[in-house]
Amino acid sequence: MNEPFRPAKGCVTAPKGFRAAAVACDIRGHGKKGRLDLAIIASVVPCHAAGTFTTNQIKAAPVKLTRKHLRDRRAQAIVVNSGNANACTGVQGMQDAARMAEETARLLGLKPWEVLVCSTGRIGTPLPMKKVIGGIQEAAARLGDTKFSHSPKAGELAARAITTTDTKPKQVAVQFELDGKEVTIGGICKGAGMIAPGMSESGEPPALHATMLSFLTTDAAVERRTLQECLNRAVAQSFNSVTVDGDMSTNDTVLLLANGIAGNEPLSANHPALPTFQAALNHVTGELARRIARDGEGASKFITVRVTGAASNHDAQIAAHSIANSSLCKTAWYGGDSNWGRILDAVGYSPAKIVEEKADVAYNGEYVFRGGQPAKHSKKLSKILRQREFTVEVNLHLGDGAATVYTCDLTHEYVSINKAKE
Amino acid sequence: MNEPFRPAKGCVTAPKGFRAAAVACDIRGHGKKGRLDLAIIASVVPCHAAGTFTTNQIKAAPVKLTRKHLRDRRAQAIVVNSGNANACTGVQGMQDAARMAEETARLLGLKPWEVLVCSTGRIGTPLPMKKVIGGIQEAAARLGDTKFSHSPKAGELAARAITTTDTKPKQVAVQFELDGKEVTIGGICKGAGMIAPGMSESGEPPALHATMLSFLTTDAAVERRTLQECLNRAVAQSFNSVTVDGDMSTNDTVLLLANGIAGNEPLSANHPALPTFQAALNHVTGELARRIARDGEGASKFITVRVTGAASNHDAQIAAHSIANSSLCKTAWYGGDSNWGRILDAVGYSPAKIVEEKADVAYNGEYVFRGGQPAKHSKKLSKILRQREFTVEVNLHLGDGAATVYTCDLTHEYVSINKAKE
Numbered sequence: 001m002n003e004p005f006r007p008a009k010g011c012v013t014a015p016k017g018f019r020a021a022a023v024a025c026d027i028r029g030h031g032k033k034g035r036l037d038l039a040i041i042a043s044v045v046p047c048h049a050a051g052t053f054t055t056n057q058i059k060a061a062p063v064k065l066t067r068k069h070l071r072d073r074r075a076q077a078i079v080v081n082s083g084n085a086n087a088c089t090g091v092q093g094m095q096d097a098a099r100m101a102e103e104t105a106r107l108l109g110l111k112p113w114e115v116l117v118c119s120t121g122r123i124g125t126p127l128p129m130k131k132v133i134g135g136i137q138e139a140a141a142r143l144g145d146t147k148f149s150h151s152p153k154a155g156e157l158a159a160r161a162i163t164t165t166d167t168k169p170k171q172v173a174v175q176f177e178l179d180g181k182e183v184t185i186g187g188i189c190k191g192a193g194m195i196a197p198g199m200s201e202s203g204e205p206p207a208l209h210a211t212m213l214s215f216l217t218t219d220a221a222v223e224r225r226t227l228q229e230c231l232n233r234a235v236a237q238s239f240n241s242v243t244v245d246g247d248m249s250t251n252d253t254v255l256l257l258a259n260g261i262a263g264n265e266p267l268s269a270n271h272p273a274l275p276t277f278q279a280a281l282n283h284v285t286g287e288l289a290r291r292i293a294r295d296g297e298g299a300s301k302f303i304t305v306r307v308t309g310a311a312s313n314h315d316a317q318i319a320a321h322s323i324a325n326s327s328l329c330k331t332a333w334y335g336g337d338s339n340w341g342r343i344l345d346a347v348g349y350s351p352a353k354i355v356e357e358k359a360d361v362a363y364n365g366e367y368v369f370r371g372g373q374p375a376k377h378s379k380k381l382s383k384i385l386r387q388r389e390f391t392v393e394v395n396l397h398l399g400d401g402a403a404t405v406y407t408c409d410l411t412h413e414y415v416s417i418n419k420a421k422e
Numbered sequence: 423m424n425e426p427f428r429p430a431k432g433c434v435t436a437p438k439g440f441r442a443a444a445v446a447c448d449i450r451g452h453g454k455k456g457r458l459d460l461a462i463i464a465s466v467v468p469c470h471a472a473g474t475f476t477t478n479q480i481k482a483a484p485v486k487l488t489r490k491h492l493r494d495r496r497a498q499a500i501v502v503n504s505g506n507a508n509a510c511t512g513v514q515g516m517q518d519a520a521r522m523a524e525e526t527a528r529l530l531g532l533k534p535w536e537v538l539v540c541s542t543g544r545i546g547t548p549l550p551m552k553k554v555i556g557g558i559q560e561a562a563a564r565l566g567d568t569k570f571s572h573s574p575k576a577g578e579l580a581a582r583a584i585t586t587t588d589t590k591p592k593q594v595a596v597q598f599e600l601d602g603k604e605v606t607i608g609g610i611c612k613g614a615g616m617i618a619p620g621m622s623e624s625g626e627p628p629a630l631h632a633t634m635l636s637f638l639t640t641d642a643a644v645e646r647r648t649l650q651e652c653l654n655r656a657v658a659q660s661f662n663s664v665t666v667d668g669d670m671s672t673n674d675t676v677l678l679l680a681n682g683i684a685g686n687e688p689l690s691a692n693h694p695a696l697p698t699f700q701a702a703l704n705h706v707t708g709e710l711a712r713r714i715a716r717d718g719e720g721a722s723k724f725i726t727v728r729v730t731g732a733a734s735n736h737d738a739q740i741a742a743h744s745i746a747n748s749s750l751c752k753t754a755w756y757g758g759d760s761n762w763g764r765i766l767d768a769v770g771y772s773p774a775k776i777v778e779e780k781a782d783v784a785y786n787g788e789y790v791f792r793g794g795q796p797a798k799h800s801k802k803l804s805k806i807l808r809q810r811e812f813t814v815e816v817n818l819h820l821g822d823g824a825a826t827v828y829t830c831d832l833t834h835e836y837v838s839i840n841k842a843k844e
Contacts, residue, residue: 058770058778088763088778090795123763124796193750245749247764248771327667327749327832328616328840335841341510341545342669345616348480349670356480356510373512374546410749412834418750419757 004176005280010152011159011171014186015219017044017261019149021142022161025135027083027121027128035083036161038135040143041215042077042108047257049075049116050228052201052235054252060087061097062117063251069101069113073224078215078255079104079139080118081132082162082190085211087123087250096127103133107140118253120164120190120211159188162213165417166192170291172284178220178264178273185280189214189288193244193297193418201232211249212239214288220277221260222267229269230278231256238285241317242406244296245414246325254285293406298413301333302406304391307347310401315352320405322350323392330410336385338377340368343392358397364390426598427702432574433581433593436608437641439466439683441571443564444583447557449505449543449550457505458583460557462565463637464499464530469679471497471538472650474623474657476674482509483519484539485673491523491535495646500637500677501526501561502540503554504584504612507633509545509672518549525555529562540675542586542612542633581610584635587839588614592713594706600642600686600695607702611636611661611710615719615840616671623654633671634661636710642699643682644689651691652700653678660707663739664828666718667836668747676707715828720835723755724828726813729769732823737774742827744772745814752832758807760799762790765814780819786812 013020022039051070053063069075079100086093101115108115119127143149159169173186191212222230235254260266267274294302305324310316323329326346332339340361347354357372364384367375384390435442444461473492475485491497501522508515523537530537541549565571581591595608613634644652657676682688689696716724727746732738745751748768754761762783769776779794786806789797806812 056767056770057776058766085763088766088791088796090779123761123767124791126796247748247750247767250763250767250770326669327836328669331837331840334837337841339545341507341672342616344480344510345478345545345669345672348478348672354479357512369510369546374510374548410837412837414749415753415756415832415834415837418753419759 003279003283004276005174005283008173008175008184010173011155011186011188012041012215012217013150013152013155014173015184015217017219017259018217019143019146020154020158021139021149022157023135023138023142025131027081027131029128036157037083038081038132038139039158039161040077040079040104040139041158041217042143043257043259045259045261046074046076047259048222048224048227049073050231050256052231052254054249055200056248056250058088058250060085060119060251061089061093062086062119063253064094065097065101066116066118066253069116073228074114075116075257076110076114077104077108078116078118079136080162080213082120082164084119084121084125084127085123085251086119086127089124089126092126096129099129100132100136103136104140107137116255118213120162120213120251123250155186155188162188162190164190164192165297166190166295168295170288172287174280174284176276176280178262178276181262181264183218183220183262183264185216185218185284187214187216187284187288189292191292192295201228211251212292214239214254216254216256216284218258219262220258220267221262221264222258222277226268227256227258230281233278234281234285237282238289241404242289242293243321243324244293244408290406293408296408297417298411299408300411301409302389303333303408305405305407306391307394307396308402309395309397309399311353311399312401313403316401316403318350319347319352319394320403322346322352324405324407327410334409334411338363338368338381338385343394344369347394353398354396355398360395360397362393425701425705426698427596427705430595430597430606432595433577433608433610434463434637434639435572435574435577436595437606437639439641439681440639441565441568442576442580443561443571444579445557445560445564447553449503449553451550458579459505460503460554460561461580461583462499462501462526462561463580463639464565465679465681467681467683468496468498469681470644470646470649471495472653472678474653474676476671477622478670478672480510480672482507482541482673483511483515484508484541485675486516487519487523488538488540488675491538495650496536497538497679498532498536499526499530500538500540501558502584502635504542504586506541506543506547506549507545507673508541508549511546511548514548518551521551522554522558525558526562529559538677540635542584542635542673545672577608577610584610584612586612586614587719588612588717590717592710594709596702596706598698598702600684600698603684603686605640605642605684605686607638607640607706609636609638609706609710611714613714614717615666616669623650633673634714636661636676638676638678638706640680641684642680642689643684643686644680644699648690649678649680652703655700656703656707659704660711663826664711664715665743665746666715666830712828715830718830719839720833721830722833723831724811725755725830727827727829728813729816729818730824731817731819731821733775733821734823735825738823738825740772741769741774741816742825744768746827746829749832756831756833760785760790760803760807765816766791769816775820776818777820782817784815
């Protein structure tokens with residue numbers, strides 16, 4: 001890549017001073033311990049920390065707790081479980097989330113507010129706290145095996161532990177130089193269904209809107225407010241631009257820990273190297289987000305929806321999300337059918353402005369509708385539509401607004417996964 | 423029923439002075455004429471006429487034409503085809519729609535603007551006009567067989583001719599007295615997919631938002647402006663409260679013709695009998711709308727979503743539509759899973775206000791979430807969820823807003839129907 005950074009091995013344990021541990025404690029209650037379902041990610045020193053959270057009005061208990069713990073923009077560890085979202089669980093849910101932080105803090109010698117908590121899984125069932133506490137104790141013990149817990153393998157196991165209907169773990173890392181110091185950003189994420197994130201730092205919805213969780217670590221030194229601003233920008237062009245099914249979760253969370261061990265001059269808003277850090281963070285989050293869409297529940301195809309020429313960027317985002325969330329567009333793509341009328345229909349019922357006579361629609365540059373008229377297209381079109389990945393391009397010819405959204409098709413397998421009681 | 427009206431036989435030909443004819447002219451191009459795909463519905467005398475249309479910014483050519491023809495609130499005939507939506511077809515599409523009106527008018531001895539035009543089917547393919555004109559000529563000839571064309575059977579064949587992925591025709595009629603005169607309202611509709619109507623008279627979107635088409639006839643005498651107001655109210659509580667897949671069509675149209683042959687004193691806004699007419703019209707449109715949801719593409723279950731206690735009626739509508747359009751709620755219902763967390767999630771990401779600690783969720787009166795806590799429920803719940811029909815009740819306890827939306831589950835069959843190239 002022609003970027004100021006290069007791919008690196010591993011994920012959250014790739015930056016210096018981060019370790020991870022994952023355990024299986026049967027949170028799903030299947031009576032066997034086989035599946036990893038709890039992880040701790042921790043830095044050896046205190047970190048600056050930033051987060052973005054679901055803007056769903058119904059927020060899971062760990063989301064409420066972690067927002068509170070992040071008020072001082074500092075943290076040192078993350079504890080996360082899969083198999084149970086601890087959402088809509090009332091007073092008990094808040095107590096359980098707090099206990100997860102307390103137990104992790106006690107075992108790692110931290111204060112409870114230095115621990116961030118996440119959960120993902122089914123909504124509405126209380127956490128099996130005996131198992132969870134046992135899992136935290138086992139994970140904390142494993143963190144003590146510092147040879148393993150700092151290894152790429154430990155990061156990968158954490159990536160596995162946070163998955164639910166994902167078919168594979170998702171991990172990315174990049175390296176680059178700041179002030180002559182080698183800096184690493186690593187990240188993991190999960191998410192395959194209930195994916196239409198619309199996260200913000202404050203709880204105010206962004207322009208638009210899984211459970212998706214992502215944990216990012218870096219050994220760069222970054223000032224706290226700047227770290228949050230970098231994360232806000234990165235999330236806007238990555239996780240908030242992915243949709244699988246249009247259902248925004250109660251648990252969406254992205255957390256970024258920066259421990260400063262790389263020893264660079266701390267990055268602030270006007271630091272000349274900030275764009276380099278931002279570009280690398282955008283790459284890591286973008287890659288992770290695209291892997292969510294590629295691994296969307298039941299997905300057989302990965303589709304990039306690119307809207308240009310919109311009256312505004314906001315309009316472009318709305319139009320792209322409307323197309324990407326349309327069950328009719330998604331089933332047509334599954335069937336390898338261009339059915340571009342459904343694309344125009346989806347923009348037409350969105351609040352984004354469209355003038356039929358001006359719009360163009362193309363698949364990978366092959367026009368199907370141009371200037372208000374069906375376009376004659378070549379045999380290439382059916383070949384494009386049979387591919388595992390393609391881009392839908394809509395030019396509204398109304399202005400300079402542009403947006404890209406990543407999504408997948410809607411398949412029989414999506415229905416099978418979601419009709420099943422977990 | 424305890425209503426001031428009684429069920430009647432037939433549909434659009436049930437009111438005095440209306441006739442219908444349906445023909446098969448191979449609009450889908452399958453090379454066989456077996457499937458009915460074109461119909462004319464006509465009154466023997468001029469009618470007052472009212473209509474509501476899709477608020478999608480992309481409007482099919484027949485929608486644009488019919489809105490123009492309705493400006494004087496008068497009409498005498500409707501010509502409609504299935505198998506091709508004549509949408510996104512550019513200048514040619516407008517010319518073709520106009521020619522359908524002209525040919526029908528010529529054959530029936532009317533002016534072109536006395537004929538309303540509708541189309542439904544695939545978007546983006548020009549109409550096969552030779553076949554369409556041939557079909558109109560054949561249908562007009564059949565209208566001349568007045569014994570048959572006034573019969574209930576003729577109405578039923580028209581109901582069949584407008585279907586696309588519907589598994590059955592949909593027809594309703596009721597009778598009642600006005601000023602001692604017997605009055606009849608009859609109606610047909612079609613719609614199974616691309617169903618999330620948001621129609622208005624003016625093109626301004628209603629509070630919320632298939633192709634669905636519905637044609638209503640009555641022999642009542644009703645003043646023109648009053649007729650439109652009655653239709654607006656009827657559509658709000660019927661077709662605009664149905665969703666199958668959340669995709670609002672380019673072609674949604676409801677038309678109501680009133681020929682006055684019953685001889686009642688013309689109904690105006692303050693006429694004491696107007697509520698009787700409105701109640702009957704609400705019943706006919708409500709029944710037709712519920713049949714659309716019951717016959718939704720691939721549907722195995724019919725679900726009524728009832729939201730009460732919302733901060734406003736608008737909030738209640740938004741919340742109910744968000745639940746009814748959620749792929750995750752719909753697949754859970756398919757699987758017979760209460761998964762009420764998905765219901766709260768869907769309200770939470772909608773713009774409708776919800777406070778988790780106040781909300782209740784129930785299925786047919788069986789609470790699953792009450793006052794912010796999961797509710798202990800009996801064995802009745804799994805029995806309810808196995809039924810072919812049930813009601814989801816959400817009480818937000820924030821105000822007096824209430825709304826009801828009708829929908830269906832999301833099944834493997836929905837995916838099969840929509841991945842297939844038509």
